Amino acid sequence: PQTIYLKDxxxxxxxxxxxxxxxxxxxxATRVVSRISVRPNVDFPxxxxxxxxxxxxxxxxxDGADVxxxxxxxxxxxxxxxGPFVWEAEVEISPATNTALEGLYMSNGVYCTQCEAEGFRKxxxxxxxxxxxSVFCVRIEGELPVLLSNGNPTSxxxxxxxxxxxxxxxxxxxxxxxxxxxxHSDGFTTMSGxxxxxxxxxxxxxxxxxxxxxxxxxxxxxxxxxDVYGREYDLDIFNIVAVDDFNMGAMExxxxxxxxxSCVLASPETSTDSNFERIEAIIAHEYFHNWTGNRITCRDWxxxxxxxxxxxxxxxxxxxxxxxxxVKRIEDAITLRSRQFREDNGPLAxxxxxxxxxxxxxxxxxxxxxxxxxxxxxxxxxxxxxAYRKALDLYFTRHDGDAATIEDWLQxxxxxxxxxxxxxKRWYSQAGTPRVTVTDDFKDGVYALHFEQQTxxxxxxxxxxxxxxxxxxxxxxxxxxxxxxxxVLEMTATTQSFAFNGLAEKPVPSLLRDFSAPVILQRDQTNxxxxxxxxxxxxxxxxxxxxxxxxxxxxxxxxxxxxxxxAAYLDGITAILRNDALDPAFRALCLSLPxxxxxxxxxxxxxxxxxxxxxxxxxxxxxxTTAQHxxxxxxxxxxxxxxxGPYSPDAKNAGKRSLANSVLGLLxxxxxxxxxxxxxxxxxxxxxxxxxxxxxxRISKGEDQSAAFRDQWRADRLVMDKWFGLTVSLAAPDxxxxxxxxxTQEPDFDMKNPNRFRAVFGALAGxxxxxxxxxxxxxxxxxxxxxxxDAINPQTxxxxxxxxxxxxxxxxxxxxxxxxxLETLAKTAGLSRDTGEMVGRMLx
Ligand code: B3K
Ligand code: ZN
Numbered sequence: 154p155q156t157i158y159l160k161d162x163x164x165x166x167x168x169x170x171x172x173x174x175x176x177x178x179x180x181x182a183t184r185v186v187s188r189i190s191v192r193p194n195v196d197f198p199x200x201x202x203x204x205x206x207x208x209x210x211x212x213x214x215x216d217g218a219d220v221x222x223x224x225x226x227x228x229x230x231x232x233x234x235x236g237p238f239v240w241e242a243e244v245e246i247s248p249a250t251n252t253a254l255e256g257l258y259m260s261n262g263v264y265c266t267q268c269e270a271e272g273f274r275k276x277x278x279x280x281x282x283x284x285x286x287s288v289f290c291v292r293i294e295g296e297l298p299v300l301l302s303n304g305n306p307t308s309x310x311x312x313x314x315x316x317x318x319x320x321x322x323x324x325x326x327x328x329x330x331x332x333x334x335x336x337h338s339d340g341f342t343t344m345s346g347x348x349x350x351x352x353x354x355x356x357x358x359x360x361x362x363x364x365x366x367x368x369x370x371x372x373x374x375x376x377x378x379x380d381v382y383g384r385e386y387d388l389d390i391f392n393i394v395a396v397d398d399f400n401m402g403a404m405e406x407x408x409x410x411x412x413x414x415s416c417v418l419a420s421p422e423t424s425t426d427s428n429f430e431r432i433e434a435i436i437a438h439e440y441f442h443n444w445t446g447n448r449i450t451c452r453d454w455x456x457x458x459x460x461x462x463x464x465x466x467x468x469x470x471x472x473x474x475x476x477x478x479x480v481k482r483i484e485d486a487i488t489l490r491s492r493q494f495r496e497d498n499g500p501l502a503x504x505x506x507x508x509x510x511x512x513x514x515x516x517x518x519x520x521x522x523x524x525x526x527x528x529x530x531x532x533x534x535x536x537x538x539x540a541y542r543k544a545l546d547l548y549f550t551r552h553d554g555d556a557a558t559i560e561d562w563l564q565x566x567x568x569x570x571x572x573x574x575x576x577x578k579r580w581y582s583q584a585g586t587p588r589v590t591v592t593d594d595f596k597d598g599v600y601a602l603h604f605e606q607q608t609x610x611x612x613x614x615x616x617x618x619x620x621x622x623x624x625x626x627x628x629x630x631x632x633x634x635x636x637x638x639x640x641v642l643e644m645t646a647t648t649q650s651f652a653f654n655g656l657a658e659k660p661v662p663s664l665l666r667d668f669s670a671p672v673i674l675q676r677d678q679t680n681x682x683x684x685x686x687x688x689x690x691x692x693x694x695x696x697x698x699x700x701x702x703x704x705x706x707x708x709x710x711x712x713x714x715x716x717x718x719x720a721a722y723l724d725g726i727t728a729i730l731r732n733d734a735l736d737p738a739f740r741a742l743c744l745s746l747p748x749x750x751x752x753x754x755x756x757x758x759x760x761x762x763x764x765x766x767x768x769x770x771x772x773x774x775x776x777x778t779t780a781q782h783x784x785x786x787x788x789x790x791x792x793x794x795x796x797x798g799p800y801s802p803d804a805k806n807a808g809k810r811s812l813a814n815s816v817l818g819l820l821x822x823x824x825x826x827x828x829x830x831x832x833x834x835x836x837x838x839x840x841x842x843x844x845x846x847x848x849x850x851r852i853s854k855g856e857d858q859s860a861a862f863r864d865q866w867r868a869d870r871l872v873m874d875k876w877f878g879l880t881v882s883l884a885a886p887d888x889x890x891x892x893x894x895x896x897t898q899e900p901d902f903d904m905k906n907p908n909r910f911r912a913v914f915g916a917l918a919g920x921x922x923x924x925x926x927x928x929x930x931x932x933x934x935x936x937x938x939x940x941x942x943d944a945i946n947p948q949t950x951x952x953x954x955x956x957x958x959x960x961x962x963x964x965x966x967x968x969x970x971x972x973x974x975l976e977t978l979a980k981t982a983g984l985s986r987d988t989g990e991m992v993g994r995m996l997x
Pocket of ligand 2: 442460461464
């Protein structure tokens with residue numbers, strides 16, 4: 154397979170002035186007629202090549218005369234006139250047999266599309282690249298009640314509809330939906346007084362009652378983007394469609410967002426508080442793409458972080474504004490440090506802006522998205538809020554309608570602030586997580602902090618240069634009062650010192666406040682100091698982080714030295730739990746221990762080969778010890794966290810339930826599951842019901858409740874996904890593989906449905922102690938199923954191979970077994986390019 158390089162970028166040799174598409178829908182033989190006005194690009198002449206994959210050419214014409222293009226496996230080439238011309242073609246495609254869920258496919262009888270990144274070429278022959286933008290006019294013919302495409306509806310009749318999208322767009326933003334659907338409708342008046350019709354389309358039936366929350370989230374997002382970024386919506390209509398078969402969360406097609414039903418449908422009875430929070434964030438994310446992604450798109454796929462990093466940053470700001478910025482920041486940092494740091498420190502490490510790829514779908518990663526968002530956050534911190542807003546205003550005016558680059562993005566910051574961002578740009582091109590080592594000293598009233606940065610080598614990048622690291626710092630006196638409020642130190646050199654004058658005594662530093670840069674801070678710190686910060690730090694992120702570091706230390710010592718938990722940890726946690734002035738959601742985060750995978754990483758980083766089973770037992774033991782230690786205060790907190798009145802997913806109530814359920818987890822270890830069983834029986838919403846069930850399964854109880862749950866929810870596929878997932882996640886480590894295998898034999902297991910496949914096998918991969926069972930049974934089971942799925946759906950398969958990305962962390966026995974599985978996968982006949990690239994990179 155061919156590797157594509159950023160350095161080889163060249164514009165397309167033609168402009169497309171308009172695109173007319175006619176779809177004659179038929180499940181296994183849809184006809185697509187295209188008519189495109191083409192004009193040569195005199196500055197960059199090139200051949201007339203159109204991408205095309207799995208499309209059958211029926212005929213082609215140039216200026217009305219038949220032509221015979223040269224068709225290959227990835228497209229066609231045709232001799233073209235020197236001046237402007239009209240290209241026409243008819244092709245046939247088969248949505249009904251498209252199990253890859255890319256291009257035009259069917260989900261439960263509904264026609265739908267997914268074109269990002271390169272799916273449009275499975276619909277018709279076209280220059281399928283983001284820098285080729287055009288106005289699309291679409292006619293859909295089919296005997297179906299709802300026929301949708303991008304833009305505004307222009308006319309419709311019995312069995313047909315026409316749509317015009319006036320905003321030039323690349324083909325990856327094209328969408329079509331057709332089927333028996335019903336709309337949940339509402340409206341929004343924009344800041345300049347334009348009325349926009351809003352619809353969420355679902356299949357008739359129970360899903361209709363699950364649209365209201367998503368609609369509210371959409372309206373809140375529209376308003377927020379006006380208030381915070383001055384961005385107004387630009388069409389008469391905004392449609393969302395929920396489909397059950399979808400490779401990822403959702404897609405920002407212009408005016409016609411398509412969502413995985415799990416990321417839009419919600420009701421109190423069937424969705425947890427975290428589901429509600431995630432749905433709100435994804436709806437916001439896709440909506441925000443209308444400006445950061447659609448009006449300003451990417452020149453090429455190497456620039457993916459231009460739209461994704463920025464849009465993630467915007468949805469994070471939005472979620473913070475809806476609830477608590479502190480809690481949101483901690484949640485985001487937990488995700489980044491566990492998943493992005495894992496990627497950045499393994500065989501799949503790549504820069505936020507990669508420089509080469511084989512299959513672009515493999516680069517929709519946590520690095521591009523989440524680290525990409527961190528880079529925006531660092532820029533904002535460095536230039537300040539006002540300058541950030543000015544730079545964004547300039548970005549929107551200067552690049553509206555463009556297919557832009559990271560260079561364009563940084564230029565608006567340089568132009569508005571006068572800053573030189575040459576060194577900052579390294580964040581986009583250097584992979585790997587910088588380690589920042591800190592020492593300090595105090596003499597004659599001067600406190601000095603000495604920093605040293607170093608980034609380990611990553612695949613293809615042996616040596617790294619110093620990066621700009623904004624380090625937010627505060628200082629506390631020995632009695633716990635803040636003597637230096639947060640200030641941002643700008644580290645630019647490999648080693649650098651900063652001094653604070655006029656201090657009466659040596660202060661306690663609070664470093665990297667608010668997680669001001671995606672780096673690993675290395676510092677000798679005692680548990681006494683950690684407990685001190687846990688109690689006194691004014692920065693909520695560092696307050697939480699001190700507890701996290703303390704917990705990691707306690708777990709590490711229990712695993713490597715069999716030491717009992719440090720009283721500093723138990724007393725610190727007790728104080729947090731007791732402190733009613735603290736937000737319940739924050740207290741719940743403090744109670745949650747590092748994940749088993751995080752501990753494996755921590756041990757590996759400290760030079761110990763992790764034993765997943767020992768980690769599992771150490772975490773369980775610490776939970777029990779903690780439960781015993783705080784036993785007396787649990788009933789009072791439980792009582793305080795009772796939420797009265799009808800269920801509402803707002804941050805305040807969700808925070809109370811979150812703490813109540815953390816407490817339930819502890820309690821169930823002391824009362825043999827009595828409180829959990831009661832909560833399960835009494836629950837009137839999914840958050841409480843599922844937490845009750847989870848608490849029981851975690852202590853190897855709850856068989857009856859699990860069966861009852863399944864009977865109750867058999868007809869609801871989104872709830873059943875939870876049941877499949879939980880059953881595997883909470884199986885005993887030695888039963889995890891058997892449990893997953895057994896679930897594949899259930900009548901409602903369907904490997905073609907990505908949600909269901911992920912529910913079972915994503916849960917197995919995420920069950921650290923079960924996945925790493927010493928016999929290797931889970932590795933082989935997952936390997937076998939990935940090989941089977943690859944023939945059906947390469948994209949989801951490739952993504953799930955990341956279960957093996959940490960294989961070099963473990964002992965030789967486990968390494969051998971994981972390598973065997975990867976090598977067997979690599980040798981699978983007909984393996985997809987997607988999976989082939991991932992496996993190849995992991996084997997390195
Ligand atoms: N842009 C899409 C992701 C497309 C993934 C293609 N494999 C959703 C999003 O980031 O909003
Ligand atoms: Zn996105």
